[in-house]
Amino acid sequence: METVCSSAELLHASTLLSVPPTIKPRPQSVSSARRQTPQQLRQLATKRRPPSVPEDRWLAGYTKIKKLGAGGFGTVWQVIDAKTSAAFALKQIPKDDALMSSAVASAITEARVGTTLFAGVDVVGDKLRQRLPSSSAVLSTKRAPLECIAQLYRIKGDFYQGSRVYKILHRPLYLAMQENIQLLKTFLRQLISAVATLTELGVVHADIKPDNILVTSTLQPNGKRDLHLKLIDFGAAFRAASPRLSSATTPEYVPPDIHELLRTKHSANHIKLYFEDHCTPHAFDMWSVGSVFLEIAAGVPIWFAFKSRVDESAKPRLVTGLMSAPGRKPDKIALRQTYVAENLAKCLRDSPGMNVDSKRWQHGVDLLQRMLTVCPRQRISPQEALAHPFLSAL
Numbered sequence: 001m002e003t004v005c006s007s008a009e010l011l012h013a014s015t016l017l018s019v020p021p022t023i024k025p026r027p028q029s030v031s032s033a034r035r036q037t038p039q040q041l042r043q044l045a046t047k048r049r050p051p052s053v054p055e056d057r058w059l060a061g062y063t064k065i066k067k068l069g070a071g072g073f074g075t076v077w078q079v080i081d082a083k084t085s086a087a088f089a090l091k092q093i094p095k096d097d098a099l100m101s102s103a104v105a106s107a108i109t110e111a112r113v114g115t116t117l118f119a120g121v122d123v124v125g126d127k128l129r130q131r132l133p134s135s136s137a138v139l140s141t142k143r144a145p146l147e148c149i150a151q152l153y154r155i156k157g158d159f160y161q162g163s164r165v166y167k168i169l170h171r172p173l174y175l176a177m178q179e180n181i182q183l184l185k186t187f188l189r190q191l192i193s194a195v196a197t198l199t200e201l202g203v204v205h206a207d208i209k210p211d212n213i214l215v216t217s218t219l220q221p222n223g224k225r226d227l228h229l230k231l232i233d234f235g236a237a238f239r240a241a242s243p244r245l246s247s248a249t250t251p252e253y254v255p256p257d258i259h260e261l262l263r264t265k266h267s268a269n270h271i272k273l274y275f276e277d278h279c280t281p282h283a284f285d286m287w288s289v290g291s292v293f294l295e296i297a298a299g300v301p302i303w304f305a306f307k308s309r310v311d312e313s314a315k316p317r318l319v320t321g322l323m324s325a326p327g328r329k330p331d332k333i334a335l336r337q338t339y340v341a342e343n344l345a346k347c348l349r350d351s352p353g354m355n356v357d358s359k360r361w362q363h364g365v366d367l368l369q370r371m372l373t374v375c376p377r378q379r380i381s382p383q384e385a386l387a388h389p390f391l392s393a394l
Contacts, residue, residue: 062090148229148292149210151217153301155308165318166308168300173217176225177296178353181360183225184296185391187215190229191289192391196382199240199282206246207236208288209253210295240281243271252303252323255287256334257376263331283376286385290371291323294340297368298322299353310352322347341372363390 065078068089079090154169170178177184191213198205205212208231216228236246245262254262257278261271295302299310304321305328322340325332340347345365348356356365367390370380385391 059090062088064090148213148215149301151215152210152296155301155304166304166306168304168308168310170299170310173215173225174296174299176217178355180225181354181364183227184354186227187229187296188289188293189386189391190227191231191292192286192382192385194229194231195282195285195289196386198285199382202240202281203237204240204243204281204284205231205234205237205288206284207233207249207253208285208292209250210292210301211250213292240275243275244268245271250303251328251330251333252321253288253291254330255284255376256337256374258284259330259334259337279376280379280381282381283379286371286379286382287376289385290368293368293371294322294348297348297354297356297364298351300351303328317352319350319352322351337372338374341369341374344369344372363388363393367391 061082062079063082065080068076068078075092077090077092079088080086081088150171151173152171153174154171156167156169173183177187191208195205195208212231212233214230214232216226218226218228220226236249238244245258251259261274291302298321300308300319300321302321302323305324305326307318307320309318323333323336325336345356348354348365354361367380367385367388370388371385373379380388
């Protein structure tokens with residue numbers, strides 16, 4: 001079952017979350033450990049620890065089909081209901097104490113966003129109201145074939161003039177966008193439409209990046225390529241009226257003003273006052289959309305910190321991601337973001353991606369500039385972006 005929000009599908013179906021019991025074994029005292037024989041200690045040292053998310057730990061009533069993916073907060077499986085054969089995505093949360101609370105908090109956030117976006121899906125609301133005793137339904141991530149970044153680039157090790165570099169290969173979808181800018185515009189319209197839907201509902205995604213955009217790219221017999229986007233992973237989302245910030249987001253796609261808030265670790269009340277005084281509900285996500293747009297325009301992942309070459313000319317340029325910074329330190333990334341925003345046209349001309357000086361790119365740099373406006377209150381809204389000449393023109 002799918003639900004379409006605005007002109008872009010955000011997500012859907014139903015996802016189940018397997019939460020392990022929180023009962024812990026009684027800690028062993030140091031003195032009791034000393035009473036063990038050397039042989040017992042060796043056996044304990046060599047005993048194989050179970051994985052954080054053991055594949056044999058399972059929720060009764062569901063049949064495992066295949067693994068869909070794994071991340072910092074768990075593993076996602078495609079499953080079917082043993083009684084109804086309905087398809088679900090099931091997310092297992094690790095037992096590790098260090099991850100347990102964060103993983104559950106992320107899952108609860110996704111569940112609450114799910115009740116907002118898909119109020120008619122009873123399983124989501126019912127399980128959430130049961131306060132997650134052992135399992136809960138959360139917002140689904142029905143997987144499209146590939147994540148956006150996998151559709152655009154392939155990165156592999158290479159040697160150039162005796163030095164180790166990386167080679168970035170543009171995949172067919174990226175090459176098609178270079179050839180036909182309407183594909184890029186379709187991509188942006190769908191992504192911005194998803195943000196517009198979230199903004200109308202008062203929800204901030206807060207982690208928009210290529211890894212969280214699923215793209216179905218289909219080449220039709222007539223040579224036309226169709227695109228269909230899904231925005232996934234709402235674990236960092238929050239309501240605009242009660243903002244909260246997560247350090248788990250990817251820093252290169254986070255606005256510079258949010259980096260400053262995270263750096264100073266302000267209280268929840270201070271963060272709320274900051275958002276009320278300086279931000280709009282769309283400001284966070286529209287910067288992130290602009291960062292994705294920038295990445296496509298530049299032709300290199302903005303986070304890529306290693307020297308890489310893209311073109312195959314006689315003197316290929318060695319480039320790095322526009323937002324990359326030593327150690328991925330947020331304060332240094334924020335400085336890079338400000339520099340790129342203030343020198344956008346130059347940065348794009350020096351990049352091996354799109355030809356932003358071509359007639360087809362008329363108004364494109366202006367739209368990107370308005371997305372990457374450093375002042376959050378002046379950042380373009382989703383509705384303004386969709387009406388911008390770059391996207392409104394056929």
